[in-house]
Amino acid sequence: MAVISVKPMFTVVVVTLSLILAVLVFSPTSPFYQSPLSLASPQRKLDxxxxxxxxxxxxxKWWLQGHLTALPSKSNGFIRVDCYGGLNQMRRDLCDGVGIARLLNATLVLPKFEVAAYWNESRYPQFAKAALCQACYSALRLTKALExxxxxxxxxxxxxxxxxxxxxxxxxxxxxxxxxxxxxxxxxxxxxxxxxxxxxxxxxxxxxxxxxxxxxxxxxxxxxxxxxxxxxxxxxxxxxxxxxxxxxxxxxxxxxxxxxxxxxxxxxxxxxxxxxxxxxxxxxxxxxxxxxxxxxxxxxxxxxxxxxxxxxxxxxxxxxxxxxxxxxxxxxxxxxxxxxxxxxxxxxxxxxxxxxxxxxxxxxxx
Incomplete structure (x- = not known):
């Protein structure tokens, strides 16, 4: 989860769009539990x-090649994204923050990461969903030292x-x-x-x-x-x-x-x-x-x-x-x-x- 503070007007809690799947299980009743699995016949030629x-x-194409509207000249305030969790959870929180900032016409300040900076900040595009997509896939990069x-x-x-x-x-x-x-x-x-x-x-x-x-x-x-x-x-x-x-x-x-x-x-x-x-x-x-x-x-x-x-x-x-x-x-x-x-x-x-x-x-x- 990312907690986003917006000044002077709002406080927004952004729940990441990522689907968190429950973890896996395996029952001891499987006939393959007691010994290593092995192929019963030769592999097919087609992989x-x-x-x-x-x-x-x-x-x-609507976000990759589209002609996006320009940002209004006046910002409604500032948003700071606090990113927690694993690396890719933090990435998703940041991308969500970009989309929210555009939706609210607010300025996004440098994110606060739970442990350290792993992603380079980037220039943010225009309307909300396009901003999220462009930030996540076109703009966001690992830091130079880490890359x-x-x-x-x-x-x-x-x-x-x-x-x-x-x-x-x-x-x-x-x-x-x-x-x-x-x-x-x-x-x-x-x-x-x-x-x-x-x-x-x-x-x-x-x-x-x-x-x-x-x-x-x-x-x-x-x-x-x-x-x-x-x-x-x-x-x-x-x-x-x-x-x-x-x-x-x-x-x-x-x-x-x-x-x-x-x-x-x-x-x-x-x-x-x-x-x-x-x-x-x-x-x-x-x-x-x-x-x-x-x-x-x-x-x-x-x-x-x-x-x-x-x-x-x-x-x-x-x-x-x-x-x-x-x-x-x-x-x-x-x-x-x-x-x-x-x-x-x-x-x-x-x-x-x-x-x-x-x-x-x-x-x-x-």
Missing amino acids: IWSVGRIVEWRPC KKASELLEAIPKPFLSLHLRFEPDMVAYSQCEYPYLSPASIEAVKAAQGDRKPWTGELAQIWRKRGKCPLTPNETAFILQVLSIPTNTNIYLAAGDGLMEIEGLTSVYTNVVTKSSLLSGEDFKSMHGNTKAALDYYVSINSDSYIATYFGNMDKMVAAMRAYNGLYKTLFLSRRAFAEYTSQGLIGKELMQALWKTHRDDFVMGRGSALPDCFCEFKL
């Missing part, structure tokens, strides 16, 4: 990126590469209220330490929750779906993930060319970084990657997908936790499970589902 798309999301570090990281990654946003940290699993009884003892202890009073769902409630797609995919499940999508196992993968990612061997035992921030940056440099700085590096690398796949649909994923669409990069896909939970609960295994998962993700990619935020992007038929 997911080779499928022809029907729909493409592009920046709407330099991010550019160096991008340069160090073997090319071409897939940026994979994988969420399976202890706090994510704990928040999801899902049981993972077949994790390693160390992972189970880490989840318990992060749970606090939030206990896992059990019984029928756990099944209902899981079928809603509230479960984080494990690294092993992620590797299985990537194989279903015919992503070659020798693909260079940049792992965009937070600290403490669990069970990573489930991915790296299949996809062996995986690099991380910590493996590419010097130890001291990495240890001293704030969490939002690390998120900024992941954001920059992901919007410039050859392809992007996420196992989650949070603020970062929405912004990355939108910026990739803005830049004309359409190899973007979100893995479906809901579909995986539904198909495994139906008892699908082997070839049947592979075919069902392929069809779901193929259809999502063909229609461009989840590839951009709707407020500034329009659907184009191909």
